[in-house]
Amino acid sequence: MAEQKFVTFVIERQDGPDSKPYTQEFDVPYRPSLNVVAALMEIQKNPVTRDGKKVAPVVWECNCLEKVCGACMMVINGKAQQACCALIDNLKWPIHLAPARTFPVIRDLLIDRTVMFESLKRIQGWINVDGTWKVHEAPRQNPYTAATAYEISHCMTCGCCLEACPNVGPQSDFIGPAPLAQAYLFNINPTGQYDEEQRLNVLMEKGGITSCGNSQNCVEACPKGIKLTTYIAQLNRDVNKQALRNIFNH
Amino acid sequence: MAKVKKHRIAIIGGGLSGLMAALKVCEAGSEAWIFSYCPYKRSHSLCAQGGMNACMDTKGEHDSIYEHFDDTVYGGDFLADQQAVKGMCEAAPELVRMFDRMGVPFTRTAEGVLDLRNFGGQKNKRTVFAGSTTGQQLLYALDEQVRKWEAKGMVKSFVFWEFLEIIKNKEGVCRGMVAQNMNSMEIKAFAADAVILATGGPGQVFGRCTASTICNGSAVSRVYQQGAHIGNPEFIQIHPTAIPGSDKNRLMSEACRGEGGRIWVYKDGKPWYFLEEMFPAYGNLVPRDVASRAIYDVCVNQHLGVDGENKVYLDLSHISAEYLERKLGGILEMYSEFMGKDPRKVPMEIYPSVHYSMGGIWVDRKHFTNIPGLLASGECDYQYHGANRLGANSLLSAAYSGTVSGPAAIDWANTGERGSELTEEELEAARQRCVDEFEKIVNMNGTENAHELHQELGELMNKYVTIERVNKDLDYCFEEVKKILKRWDNIGVTDHGHWANQEAMFVRQLRNMILYALVVTKAARMRDESRGAHYKREFPNRDDEKFMKITIADYDPNTEEPIITYEDFDHSLIKPRSRNYAVAKKE
Ligand SMILES: Cc1cc2nc3c(=O)[nH]c(=O)nc-3n(C[C@H](O)[C@H](O)[C@H](O)COP(=O)(O)OP(=O)(O)OC[C@H]3O[C@@H](n4cnc5c(N)ncnc54)[C@H](O)[C@@H]3O)c2cc1C
Ligand code: SF4
Ligand code: SF4
Ligand code: FES
Numbered sequence: 060m061a062e063q064k065f066v067t068f069v070i071e072r073q074d075g076p077d078s079k080p081y082t083q084e085f086d087v088p089y090r091p092s093l094n095v096v097a098a099l100m101e102i103q104k105n106p107v108t109r110d111g112k113k114v115a116p117v118v119w120e121c122n123c124l125e126k127v128c129g130a131c132m133m134v135i136n137g138k139a140q141q142a143c144c145a146l147i148d149n150l151k152w153p154i155h156l157a158p159a160r161t162f163p164v165i166r167d168l169l170i171d172r173t174v175m176f177e178s179l180k181r182i183q184g185w186i187n188v189d190g191t192w193k194v195h196e197a198p199r200q201n202p203y204t205a206a207t208a209y210e211i212s213h214c215m216t217c218g219c220c221l222e223a224c225p226n227v228g229p230q231s232d233f234i235g236p237a238p239l240a241q242a243y244l245f246n247i248n249p250t251g252q253y254d255e256e257q258r259l260n261v262l263m264e265k266g267g268i269t270s271c272g273n274s275q276n277c278v279e280a281c282p283k284g285i286k287l288t289t290y291i292a293q294l295n296r297d298v299n300k301q302a303l304r305n306i307f308n309h
Numbered sequence: 310m311a312k313v314k315k316h317r318i319a320i321i322g323g324g325l326s327g328l329m330a331a332l333k334v335c336e337a338g339s340e341a342w343i344f345s346y347c348p349y350k351r352s353h354s355l356c357a358q359g360g361m362n363a364c365m366d367t368k369g370e371h372d373s374i375y376e377h378f379d380d381t382v383y384g385g386d387f388l389a390d391q392q393a394v395k396g397m398c399e400a401a402p403e404l405v406r407m408f409d410r411m412g413v414p415f416t417r418t419a420e421g422v423l424d425l426r427n428f429g430g431q432k433n434k435r436t437v438f439a440g441s442t443t444g445q446q447l448l449y450a451l452d453e454q455v456r457k458w459e460a461k462g463m464v465k466s467f468v469f470w471e472f473l474e475i476i477k478n479k480e481g482v483c484r485g486m487v488a489q490n491m492n493s494m495e496i497k498a499f500a501a502d503a504v505i506l507a508t509g510g511p512g513q514v515f516g517r518c519t520a521s522t523i524c525n526g527s528a529v530s531r532v533y534q535q536g537a538h539i540g541n542p543e544f545i546q547i548h549p550t551a552i553p554g555s556d557k558n559r560l561m562s563e564a565c566r567g568e569g570g571r572i573w574v575y576k577d578g579k580p581w582y583f584l585e586e587m588f589p590a591y592g593n594l595v596p597r598d599v600a601s602r603a604i605y606d607v608c609v610n611q612h613l614g615v616d617g618e619n620k621v622y623l624d625l626s627h628i629s630a631e632y633l634e635r636k637l638g639g640i641l642e643m644y645s646e647f648m649g650k651d652p653r654k655v656p657m658e659i660y661p662s663v664h665y666s667m668g669g670i671w672v673d674r675k676h677f678t679n680i681p682g683l684l685a686s687g688e689c690d691y692q693y694h695g696a697n698r699l700g701a702n703s704l705l706s707a708a709y710s711g712t713v714s715g716p717a718a719i720d721w722a723n724t725g726e727r728g729s730e731l732t733e734e735e736l737e738a739a740r741q742r743c744v745d746e747f748e749k750i751v752n753m754n755g756t757e758n759a760h761e762l763h764q765e766l767g768e769l770m771n772k773y774v775t776i777e778r779v780n781k782d783l784d785y786c787f788e789e790v791k792k793i794l795k796r797w798d799n800i801g802v803t804d805h806g807h808w809a810n811q812e813a814m815f816v817r818q819l820r821n822m823i824l825y826a827l828v829v830t831k832a833a834r835m836r837d838e839s840r841g842a843h844y845k846r847e848f849p850n851r852d853d854e855k856f857m858k859i860t861i862a863d864y865d866p867n868t869e870e871p872i873i874t875y876e877d878f879d880h881s882l883i884k885p886r887s888r889n890y891a892v893a894k895k896e
Contacts, residue, residue, distance in 0.1 A: 074806075074808070075808050075809075090555065092554070092647065092648065092649070093555070094556065094647075096556060097554075097555055097556035100556055100760070103760045103812075104758055104760040104761050104764070105758070106803050113803055114803060115803050115804035115806070115812065116803065116804065116811070116812055118809050118811050120347075121522055122346075122347055122351050122352075122353065122521040122522055122523050123351075123353070123355065123356050123521045124521070124522065124556055124557040124559070125356060125557075125559055125560075125643060126643070126646065127355055127356060127442065127445055128347070128350075128351040128352075128355060128356075128521065129350075129351060130347060130351050143556075144646055144647065146647075146649075148649075165492050165809055166492075166808060166809040169809060172348075176348060176456075179453075179456060180456055180459070180460050183457075184453055184456065185411075185412075185453035185454055185456060185457045186410070186411050186412040186450075186453070186454075187457075188407075188410050188411055188454070190336055191329075191332050191333065191336060191407055191454075191712070192336075193403055193406075193407075194410070195406075196406070197406045197409035197410045198410075199420070199421040199422060200417060200421050201421055202417040202418070202419060202421055205414050205415070205416075205417050205421075206414075208412070208414040209414035209416075209439060209440055209446075212414050212439075212445075212446055212449060213442065213445070215350070215351075215445075216348070216350060216351075245412070248412045250410065250412070251412060
């Protein structure tokens, strides 16, 4: 039998929000098409470090294992990405895992992304339907605009783009790329456009769109390939137009 | 206007069904307290790719609601309550319009109306879809609406809280529940005017499956242990086309077959399109159970699997790349991403996998369980799909059942015989019981690893309780699962802490999963016939005389095993006929 190959993981751990981080190393038996989540699952079954110490299993978040729920975002070899589709074969070994520190760390690789969901409230990220009851008709939609909406609506609130953005973090109150793109999404919906003005006004406030320095990091980080900077630029134009309207209507 | 009374409805689960119920509760002027393992938009509903069925009849095929109804009943091999199914099919088109208004980016025709696609077990185009991420888009739409209600203060979110159990009053009425914060480990008892369970499917009982890691059936198992009936647990759908994986079997959507995908293996050196040959009328579009059994037969009995392994080809390479991109883009991308090969050029390698549970908590047509004050909706209930679910019917049933369970909970809160309110002492006693249970787990010092045990459980269940079931194997499996239950007592945890202790929570879930595995296995053992997803070579035919009945499983606290009985149900609208996909469906 061929000798079993192992892949080493260097994991940045932290016992609680206020504890000091430390690293531990684990060896995981290699197999083709192994991904980072599957490797973490192996560690769960046998939580023993390289130097033979039995430790508490590593804590992280995952659900779908299909790159669609957004839960498993972490920093792998220095880059924020989804762990479930990070194939070992495509990564440099040893593999370094760390939590995305743009967000508060709860434990190990588990982070608190509440702020992203709160941002969706701030931008009024919904269509103002009257209710779930019958109103007989839904508006027809231009299929091309609908295709754009479909692209933006893939955003799984993973936070890769916020982690990658130099302007998001404890030093600033910038709302970040994902919620901006979402505001644009609701603005291009035939019903959602009725509330465009309110969304644009929110984005004029402190921490809104003007905090974007156009550094393009976000668009490269997005695992869903959402053209973030394109939509942020269009939104920026809309915000500017709205600002002018606000002046003239005063 | 008469003043509406403001109730508090506890909803466990933020998938399609839970969120739909929450919207109805808020619209009725009451508060929805939603508990979930994860932010709602990460719930398993978002994995659904293919679409949702509704008779929109916009393709000139004269599709009708009756046809949808009949396809569902026939597809379910006549084990579904027909009145309930009829209600669902009638409501479907209006539900689609609701989702459309909420901004779901459905795929559209050049005219700007919703496009429709084919799906297995249906001859007409009846499936609305949003590219290859229909579930994600539907779930997001409800999530957004719920967020709106949250901003208005009508929804209270308990995200990252695990439901532990329900609390009954002296009269046996469910008046509250206990849950645990998954970070702080705080355990709390909550009073509620009604509790709706919308916790999704039990896929993790089988270890490897197409479901998310949080689909563990733990909540369902716990309320079963507290007296809720389980209906039809033996009916587990095996999806014919999944990409086998060590961490998960990733689903290849049925839409691949809907858009013209062909299944084949080499036989005598030539491609053999065995589904097309065996079932000329439906070809590659036969329902899931039929396709899974054929693939199993070709691989396991005829040893014709790809490279001698349990795999067959699912081939799209004959279809134009442009068409594939438009109709299936995201799905194909997933295959490339996880397998490193391009399905536009080479056939995919797939094998059947555990996918969906038709069975679940028994409910009546209003989604009340047999425990007063407790309702259930979504995949965790047993309604609508009988012995087999048609593709694209469960996004429908999840959403539709929420439109029923929400208002029913309000009705109950208004007029039900609810008996006494829970006292502070009763709430505290329930909380303390859960605290004691948790403390015991945190201090477990045995030699078994919970994740290893889970893997063993999954392997057993996959081997003996899936595509083909044999009575003596089921007997064996039942005894083995009981051994695993014993071994659970000897688990050791390495994390004895009280902060985000995922290990301890998993140990608790695992026990619930093991008890549910016993339910599935026993019910499969007892049903000596073949119907829908349940197939026994020893009893290859449907036996309407003996088994045109729903299975009811009750928990026996003395043995911790299920007691199985059978109950009649309503099948008065469509007369049972034999289910045969080799010829076109006859009415
Ligand atoms: C890969 C895949 C593809 C599919 N494709 C399709 C398709 O194309 N068409 C179709 O119609 N159907 C499809 N289905 C089936 C369909 O997606 C599900 O049946 C449906 O979405 C279930 O919805 P739900 O609301 O019942 O549960 P879920 O969406 O699973 O939600 C369950 C909720 O309960 C919560 N929860 C569970 N237990 C607890 C607990 N103990 N404490 C707290 N919270 C808890 C979870 O956090 C979650 O929010 C697919 C399923 C899979 C696996
Ligand atoms: S373009 Fe704007 S949002 Fe994107 S990374 Fe740069 S600063 Fe951040
Ligand atoms: S925009 Fe992309 S990177 Fe940012 S949260 Fe959404 S999916 Fe993640
Ligand atoms: S687990 Fe859902 S995106 Fe990785």
